[in-house]
Amino acid sequence: MYRLNWKWGETSPICARVSAETDVHAGDLLWLDSDGMAKPASEFPKSTDLAGTQTAFSLKFLGIAMQSSPLGKESAIRTATTGTFEFDDETQDGVQEILGTYVGANLNAAQTHLQRSSVVAVSSAKCAFGRIVHLENVPVGKVFAAIVSTVIRGGVPGSDPHHAV
Incomplete structure (x- = not known):
């Protein structure tokens, strides 16, 4: 189920x-392609490993889709470039998540592409587009993270080599 869960x-x-060939759902993690079109994380090209894919994605991270855009229709959709959102948390058991933990995109179970709207804890700002900002009363399997668009706002400090920390 796709949903925008702004907190x-x-x-x-x-x-x-968004091009007519792209299907975007409210709540999708979006990146900006070389033609200036927004695309969901699931259409981001996978590199040789997860960290490489996360780093490349964070450099092109545009924000969170606040509206949907169905296949077959070119449109302009509202996109959040900052804010705190609830995400599905795919971080492995045993990894301690505390306030300020970096979060980035995660691969699907088959390891073929990034998931549309779930996150995983990452060890480096270079792989991140957000940070955990709230831990109390968060549903199991979820995380509240503040996101920052790299394309529009320079990203999480340390994530973009073109913006000084």
Whole structure:
């Protein structure tokens, strides 16, 4: 099930173009392709390993889709470039998550592509597009993370080599 689960904070929305060949759901993690079109994380090209894919994705991270765009229709959708959202948390058991833990995109179970809207704890800002900001009363298997668009806002400090920390 796809859903946008904004929790709090300024979303600093922009309008992002989506091509007719792309299906976007509200709540998708979006990246900006070389043609200036927004695409869901599931369409991001996978590199040789997860960390490499996460790093490349974080450099092109546009934000969170606040609207859907169905196949067959080119449109402009509202996209959050900041804010705190609830995500499915795919972090392995035994990994301690504390306030400030970096989060990034995660591969699907078959390891073929990034998931549309789930996150995993990452060890480096270079792999991240957000940080855990709340731990109390969070549903099991979920995480509340503040996101920052790299394309629009320079990303999580340390994630973009073009922006000084």
